[in-house]
Amino acid sequence: MLLTVSGVQKSYSGKIVLRDVAFELKEGERALLLGPSGSGKSTLLNIVCGLQQPDAGAVEIAGANIASSDGKSSADLVRKRNLGIIFQTLRLVSALSVQANLELAQRLQRGSVDRAAIGATLERLGITHRANARPYELSQGEAQRAAIARALVVQPRLLVADEPTSALDTANTENVAALLHEVADEIGAALLVATHDERLRASFDRTLELSDGSLHS
Numbered sequence: 515m516l517l518t519v520s521g522v523q524k525s526y527s528g529k530i531v532l533r534d535v536a537f538e539l540k541e542g543e544r545a546l547l548l549g550p551s552g553s554g555k556s557t558l559l560n561i562v563c564g565l566q567q568p569d570a571g572a573v574e575i576a577g578a579n580i581a582s583s584d585g586k587s588s589a590d591l592v593r594k595r596n597l598g599i600i601f602q603t604l605r606l607v608s609a610l611s612v613q614a615n616l617e618l619a620q621r622l623q624r625g626s627v628d629r630a631a632i633g634a635t636l637e638r639l640g641i642t643h644r645a646n647a648r649p650y651e652l653s654q655g656e657a658q659r660a661a662i663a664r665a666l667v668v669q670p671r672l673l674v675a676d677e678p679t680s681a682l683d684t685a686n687t688e689n690v691a692a693l694l695h696e697v698a699d700e701i702g703a704a705l706l707v708a709t710h711d712e713r714l715r716a717s718f719d720r721t722l723e724l725s726d727g728s729l730h731s
């Protein structure tokens with residue numbers, strides 16, 4: 515199993531946001547995490563990525579512990595080896611060009627830079643001509659593609675995206691959804707996408723629905 519989430523609970527100031535959340539993803543599998551605003555999707559994704567620790571429960575990626583309530587996890591290493599993350603707010607480094615953002619991601623996660631892989635990814639996403647642009651010079655769609663490119667150049671086994679289409683119109687929503695499926699196919703990665711956007715439901719075989727802190731599949 516690539517991803518195993520078991521018994522995850524999380525509260526903020528006594529208010530339960532996630533209760534006993536459990537699901538699994540196999541290598542290459544795709545799932546949509548659907549829920550209204552405030553239902554805990556970002557919290558759950560952060561826990562899956564080892565960026566927040568749960569109050570109870572655990573997350574394993576490729577058999578290694580990335581999040582657990584006892585704090586005994588090797589989150590940095592597991593994340594570096596396995597995860598490509600597309601954040602809701604993209605989080606591109608504004609002082610660096612698109613090319614330098616991608617090189618930085620590779621250096622941090624893989625320990626070395628592979629310019630051929632970066633060139634191929636920029637080409638694949640249709641933003642080669644924006645390689646030297648700073649993030650603030652990009653259109654919303656280009657910035658979204660740059661963030662997807664950054665997640666891909668580390669060749670992850672699991673691609674995680676938080677609200678990847680929230681700022682896009684219907685045509686671009688369909689484009690980005692199709693693109694995520696295509697690139698996940700090409701590198702053989704599993705895909706976990708969180709959204710409140712019902713328009714994405716059609717393109718996923720599997721939907722995990724979050725409501726009142728519980729998951730319904």
Ligand SMILES: Nc1ncnc2c1ncn2[C@@H]1O[C@H](COP(=O)(O)OP(=O)(O)OP(=O)(O)O)[C@@H](O)[C@H]1O
Nearest residue numbers: 526527531549550551552553554555556557558710
């Ligand atoms: N650090 C925090 N401290 C306190 N409360 C928080 C914190 N982070 C999130 N919350 C609260 O937990 C609940 C779930 O938030 P979360 O961001 O996980 O939901 P979401 O489904 O991703 O929402 P959205 O779609 O609006 O991003 C919300 O009520 C939010 O206000």
